[in-house]
Amino acid sequence: GAGVSQSPSNKVTEKGKDVELRCDPISGHTALYWYRQRLGQGLEFLIYFQGNSAPDKSGLPSDRFSAERTGESVSTLTIQRTQQEDSAVYLCASSLAEGQETQYFGPGTRLLVL
């Protein structure tokens, strides 16, 4: 079956502009995660959605970052007033349920802020 998909694959934007990144999880997966990976680094957790529960936003680095998810489907990560330090690969993952379950990652969106 189809895996996690993300769009766009690459995004180049100017400092100060807003960007929206999209994630389509694997069908039936109730848990969805966003991570950020800076060049040469590991992944940093950003936000977690589980079903209709309130999301865990503890990893969001600033109030310029926000994310939404409608039910158990698509999620969007929005970065307002982008800064150069936001340049990174943004990875989305989904899993069947929370906890002790394998997370399946999408190919990521590579964001470059000029």
Add this chain to the structure above:
Amino acid sequence: SQQGEEDPQALSIQEGENATMNCSYKTSINNLQWYRQNSGRGLVHLILIRSNEREKHSGRLRVTLDTSKKSSSLLITASRAADTASYFCATDGGSGYALNFGKGTSLLVTP
């Protein structure tokens, strides 16, 4: 914050040789996972080992976990050029969902 730390940062071996990567972490965990990443994009899940397990095998992969030392190792036997990638360990840090990744080990397998 990055809890896992992989060692070495980079490893270069020839095809057919074994590759061993180590991971250390700081807090208690429910499980530890190893992922592979090619060309800085999507991660592929390799293996998950739970905190009550000591060793696990999957094909040419062997993972060990020592919770008393807060460390894990990934052994790839009979390596192939296609194994060239970055390898990351990830722990759940007790939360049960948010994974904490190290910076990874970059493995180069030459023909």
